[in-house]
Amino acid sequence: MQLLKSETKKNSILPLLAVGTFGLHLLTLLLLMFHGSMLELLNRRLTPRSLVQLVNGNAITVDPKSSAERYPETIRRFVGETMTLMLTWSSQQPPAAIWESSSSLLASNLQSKFLTEINNLNLTQQFGNTNRSGEHIFIVERISQPTPIGEGKWQVEMLAHQLIFNNSDNLGRSIPFNKQILVQAIDESAISLPNTPLPWHLAAYRLGEARLEIYNICDIEDKNCSTKSN
Structure with a gap:
């Protein structure tokens, strides 16, 4: 009788563990997606301007242009x-x-x-x-x-x-x-x-x-x- 109760209790815990594991994986995935979007946003903020040193000694910052764009x-x-x-x-x-x-x-x-x-x-x-x-x-x-x-x-x-x-x-x-x-x-x-x-x-x-x-x-x-x- 004791063994039957132990098996029943074990069987009831397994679905909870499965649900908990799935939830943990889902949370990890959401965190990775959030971090990825934050890194992309940070990259856009950090790279819009580049340092250019001119021949006359001056230095300026400029926006990057794609290969098909020119000022x-x-x-x-x-x-x-x-x-x-x-x-x-x-x-x-x-x-x-x-x-x-x-x-x-x-x-x-x-x-x-x-x-x-x-x-x-x-x-x-x-x-x-x-x-x-x-x-x-x-x-x-x-x-x-x-x-x-x-x-x-x-x-x-x-x-x-x-x-x-x-x-x-x-x-x-x-x-x-x-x-x-x-x-x-x-x-x-x-x-x-x-x-x-x-x-x-x-x-x-x-x-x-x-x-x-x-x-x-x-x-x-x-x-x-x-x-x-x-």
Whole structure:
């Protein structure tokens, strides 16, 4: 009789233990989920700003951007400085050398088109002439704020001139360069430094660090620029 009571008592405890164990596991799972959500929230709060040290010695904090996002000023500076580098030449800064070092800032299917356009700007002196006298100076007058036209793609308008000076024309002449320029984000820069880099190699490399490239250039009045493919 005593044994029967002991077995009955044991059988009544087993369901309680099962329920208690299940409840404990459920509580542990809820705690893990809660801790996970708290860690994710903490991670978002701790990582929205990163320390960036500038060349001039200043330090700033910035918000992180995904690989397809760029700040408007980054896009504007990339466009302005890329065009200035590519279209400013002299006997000490030969156009062919500039093209070789900086052409990778353009999408591969745009390079031949733009090279043809450069030669058309300077019909009397072809681009490949590395011994030309005089100077070509690219002057940017205005670059518009970037307009998003797709995922990681922007459109800007540039008003600029290329000024040409030579020994026979000290006053120089001006060639307008008013264009729509389409820019896109890329995963990795195509610019690499040679073993003994020259100033224009370093300039192109620095521009490539923005991980942007120009993939189309159209006349300022072209209404279909963003829909064209090169």
